[in-house]
Amino acid sequence: MKKGLRWRFSLIGAVVIFAIIFFLPSTPVFKAMPEWWGKNLPNRGITLGLDLQGGMHLVFEVDGEKAVDSAVERTASGIRQLLTEKKIRFTAIKRSGFTGIEITHPSESSTQIKKVVENNYPSLRIKDAGKSRLNLILADKESEKIKETATEQALETIRNRIDQFGVAEPVIHRQETNQIVVQLPGIKDPQRAIDLIGKTALLEFKLLDEESPVAAQLPASIPSGGEEKLLSEFKDRIPEGDEILFERVVDKETGRVSKRPYLAKKRAVLTGDVLTEARVNIDTRYNEPYVSVSFDSEGAKIFERVTGENVKKRMAIILDNNIYSAPVIQERIAGGHAQITGRFTENEAKDLAIVLRAGALPAPINMLQNVTVGPSLGQDSIDAGVKAGMIGAIAVILFMVIYYRLSGVIADFAVFLNVIILLGALAWFNATLTLPGIAGIILTIGMSVDANVLIFERIREELRLGKTVRAAIDAGYKKAFLTIVDSHVTTLITAAVLFQFGTGPIKGFAVTLSLGVMINLFTSMMGTRVVFDLITSKRALKRLSI
Amino acid sequence: MFEIIKTPKIDFIGKRNIAFMASGIFIAIGIVALIQIARGAINLGIDFSGGTSVHLKFEKPIPMDHARKILEQSGLKDVDLQDFPAENKLLIRIKKSDIETGKVSENIVRIFSEGFSGTKFVVDSTTEIGPKIGKSLQKDALIAVAIATAGILIYIAWRFRFKFGVAATIATFHDVLFVLGVFYIMNKEINLLLITALLTIAGYSLTDTVVVFDRIRENMKLRYKEPIPLVINSSINEVLSRTIITAGTTFLAATALFFFGGEVIHDFAFAILIGIAIGTYSSIFIASPILVVWKGRLRK
Numbered sequence: 001m002k003k004g005l006r007w008r009f010s011l012i013g014a015v016v017i018f019a020i021i022f023f024l025p026s027t028p029v030f031k032a033m034p035e036w037w038g039k040n041l042p043n044r045g046i047t048l049g050l051d052l053q054g055g056m057h058l059v060f061e062v063d064g065e066k067a068v069d070s071a072v073e074r075t076a077s078g079i080r081q082l083l084t085e086k087k088i089r090f091t092a093i094k095r096s097g098f099t100g101i102e103i104t105h106p107s108e109s110s111t112q113i114k115k116v117v118e119n120n121y122p123s124l125r126i127k128d129a130g131k132s133r134l135n136l137i138l139a140d141k142e143s144e145k146i147k148e149t150a151t152e153q154a155l156e157t158i159r160n161r162i163d164q165f166g167v168a169e170p171v172i173h174r175q176e177t178n179q180i181v182v183q184l185p186g187i188k189d190p191q192r193a194i195d196l197i198g199k200t201a202l203l204e205f206k207l208l209d210e211e212s213p214v215a216a217q218l219p220a221s222i223p224s225g226g227e228e229k230l231l232s233e234f235k236d237r238i239p240e241g242d243e244i245l246f247e248r249v250v251d252k253e254t255g256r257v258s259k260r261p262y263l264a265k266k267r268a269v270l271t272g273d274v275l276t277e278a279r280v281n282i283d284t285r286y287n288e289p290y291v292s293v294s295f296d297s298e299g300a301k302i303f304e305r306v307t308g309e310n311v312k313k314r315m316a317i318i319l320d321n322n323i324y325s326a327p328v329i330q331e332r333i334a335g336g337h338a339q340i341t342g343r344f345t346e347n348e349a350k351d352l353a354i355v356l357r358a359g360a361l362p363a364p365i366n367m368l369q370n371v372t373v374g375p376s377l378g379q380d381s382i383d384a385g386v387k388a389g390m391i392g393a394i395a396v397i398l399f400m401v402i403y404y405r406l407s408g409v410i411a412d413f414a415v416f417l418n419v420i421i422l423l424g425a426l427a428w429f430n431a432t433l434t435l436p437g438i439a440g441i442i443l444t445i446g447m448s449v450d451a452n453v454l455i456f457e458r459i460r461e462e463l464r465l466g467k468t469v470r471a472a473i474d475a476g477y478k479k480a481f482l483t484i485v486d487s488h489v490t491t492l493i494t495a496a497v498l499f500q501f502g503t504g505p506i507k508g509f510a511v512t513l514s515l516g517v518m519i520n521l522f523t524s525m526m527g528t529r530v531v532f533d534l535i536t537s538k539r540a541l542k543r544l545s546i
Numbered sequence: 547m548f549e550i551i552k553t554p555k556i557d558f559i560g561k562r563n564i565a566f567m568a569s570g571i572f573i574a575i576g577i578v579a580l581i582q583i584a585r586g587a588i589n590l591g592i593d594f595s596g597g598t599s600v601h602l603k604f605e606k607p608i609p610m611d612h613a614r615k616i617l618e619q620s621g622l623k624d625v626d627l628q629d630f631p632a633e634n635k636l637l638i639r640i641k642k643s644d645i646e647t648g649k650v651s652e653n654i655v656r657i658f659s660e661g662f663s664g665t666k667f668v669v670d671s672t673t674e675i676g677p678k679i680g681k682s683l684q685k686d687a688l689i690a691v692a693i694a695t696a697g698i699l700i701y702i703a704w705r706f707r708f709k710f711g712v713a714a715t716i717a718t719f720h721d722v723l724f725v726l727g728v729f730y731i732m733n734k735e736i737n738l739l740l741i742t743a744l745l746t747i748a749g750y751s752l753t754d755t756v757v758v759f760d761r762i763r764e765n766m767k768l769r770y771k772e773p774i775p776l777v778i779n780s781s782i783n784e785v786l787s788r789t790i791i792t793a794g795t796t797f798l799a800a801t802a803l804f805f806f807g808g809e810v811i812h813d814f815a816f817a818i819l820i821g822i823a824i825g826t827y828s829s830i831f832i833a834s835p836i837l838v839v840w841k842g843r844l845r846k
Binding site for chain 2: 031051055059112176215256262301366367368369370371372373374376377380384385387388389391392393395396399400403435436439442443445446449450453454457462479482483486487488489490491493494495496497498500501502506509513
């Protein structure tokens with residue numbers, strides 16, 4: 001045996017062994033392997049795409065405008081508070097336009113107000129608008145920054161929620177400027193996951209305004225969906241600084257949902273950012289789950305003061321503008337704990353605790369895309385893919401043997417190498433196998449013989465010219481080489497583009513296609529050559545079965 | 547030796563006018579399809595148009611009329627129903643909904659569990675795509691096609707001559723347009739998977755063209771005294787058996803996908819099948835004749 005031959009044989013052997021070792025964890029056989037194997041050798045294997053194992057692919061968009069809106073709102077009330085504290089006189093502070101605040105004031109306090117704003121809100125641009133009016137506008141750069149931060153925070157919050165929800169191998173990342181992609185493989189209850197992620201989870205404690213006569217005029221209950229109507233009815237009657245909020249009431253016996261309106265103070269006593277802990281407990285009397293929350297020391301102090309000042313009044317616990325419960329304050333509550341009850345199921349209570357712990361989203365998010373694949377479809381797809389692959393491979397293999405005889409067997413050997421190395425490479429990169437990916441493998445099988453066909457046809461031509469077997473093989477490989485490279489590179493270009501722009505399943509297809517093409521180049525130049533060299537090295541062949 | 551064709555001597559170049567005429571019609575249809583896509587007046591998949599699709603799998607056959615009726619009663623508009631009776635599967639599609647993403651599929655599942663209370667079903671898959679995503683996917687697909695084209699043109703122009711690159715690109719576009727045209731005429735859905743298939747076809751067709759071109763270039767150097775049409779014609783003939791065999795094996799693999807790959811991949815495999823056929827045709831009848839027709843320097 002020639003030295004070069006031995007070296008090439010070893011290389012191919014090594015590649016195949018590596019491929020098998022890497023691919024093994026993706027097969028059921030892996031479970032039967034001894035323990036040391038999993039510890040010392042690759043144990044990750046190929047990941048199945050969402051389309052094969054079932055799961056969800058969600059794209060959310062963070063409503064950055066909303067974040068800017070509430071930042072301006074906060075700034076306006078912050079200025080109001082500052083001016084009041086410093087006893088600077090002003091007539092009114094209100095929003096003007098989307099990012100503007102307008103302050104009307106007696107002319108003598110103009111410079112004082114400007115100073116306060118300049119010192120405390122450097123991101124606001126100040127414009128005089130007549131004698132007694134100031135316009136403050138949020139700089140564009142600042143509102144961009146708010147949007148950016150909102151997306152970052154939303155990403156973090158969603159990640160926290162998913163972590164606590166408990167999904168194996170979720171993928172959560174940002175795309176474009178304000179989109180967040182969430183992939184949850186193998187999820188059983190899609191709707192619950194969407195609800196969990198989508199909740200803004202803005203927790204607020206607000207006092208009810210029961211002294212106003214309007215509170216008594218509110219109906220005890222309205223049918224679900226009638227909120228808009230009620231709001232427009234009461235539009236002009238709602239006292240300054242108050243708002244109407246609704247509690248969702250479910251009739252235990254009929255299961256009918258109705259809404260109960262309350263008149264609440266607009267200003268929140270406390271918001272969710274003072275929360276340190278949220279836990280699910282079970283009320284032993286009614287056997288109903290509830291969520292108990294704890295505040296940090298600052299929050300506890302405020303809560304104690306407010307409850308002390310408002311004994312016998314009602315305080316509403318509000319999540320995302322919905323009242324969950326509105327208990328009467330029985331006494332001053334020290335210690336910084338509160339309970340949220342609301343006729344939860346256990347899962348609802350659990351999810352509520354998760355969103356409270358993970359914190360509120362800085363801005364609402366909208367779902368742009370939701371692709372959910374059930375687990376049974378995934379299995380069907382795998383089965384169909386494997387079946388198609390087997391049948392396709394057998395057809396190609398048979399065809400090659402019939403057409404090229406013994407050389408066809410050699411080409412089939414290359415197909416076999418291709419598939420094994422491709423599977424190993426996919427496992428090595430821990431690539432995601434998708435349904436189009438399986439299609440890619442099957443197509444690769446069809447195309448993998450192409451290089452060999454090119455070579456074989458060349459060899460046949462050389463033989464027709466009367467060359468010896470040895471010389472014909474050499475010439476065949478040599479002449480086909482550049483063509484093979486060219487044809488592979490062009491396919492690689494399209495595969496690379498597919499990879500770059502594709503998402504999910506399509507990316508999976510691009511990965512298998514480009515890996516397949518590269519491996520193909522290796523096996524056709526190395527794999528079959530080595531066999532031919534082996535056959536011709538021992539003795540000079542008179543005839544080649546081709 | 548077992549050969550399909552023994553040393554063929556077919557006059558491919560001589561038949562170029564017939565081929566150009568046929569291909570002219572193909573391309574015209576393809577361009578019509580493109581225009582219709584731009585106008586949105588085509589069976590665009592919800593990947594691009596936005597909307598909802600829900601796959602349901604029932605445990606026993608269900609009457610389609612009833613399914614249609616309960617959907618109508620619920621006030622959902624523009625519902626597209628497709629059933630796969632062999633597996634008791636039903637595909638419900640609603641395009642361009644104005645309803646908030648996430649609500650439509652929920653609705654559909656509810657309508658069916660109420661309307662078919664006696665028949666159990668599982669939700670195989672739901673897909674909801676908001677209009678914004680559809681727009682950006684459309685843009686991405688266009689960019690992908692443009693980049694792929696440019697990359698291929700540059701590579702071939704570098705490896706051969708500019709003229710070869712243009713000819714190969716025209717042939718590739720021809721194939722992609724043809725498949726698009728077929729999908730348009732058959733009113734099949736234009737979706738992301740089809741774009742994937744089209745790019746795959748482009749890669750395949752190009753491979754085919756490059757193989758022929760390689761032989762043409764090689765022969766031009768060897769037989770520099772012969773007229774170019776003759777050299778090109780015999781080059782095509784020399785690689786013909788390779789062309790047919792490779793097309794054949796790839797076709798076999800795609801056929802397996804078409805028949806056994808499952809319904810999700812069915813149209814994809816179909817596109818690949820016709821793509822292989824047209825890609826083979828175009829490398830022989832379109833790409834090479836362009837080299838002959840286009841006067842100018844070919845030899846280096």
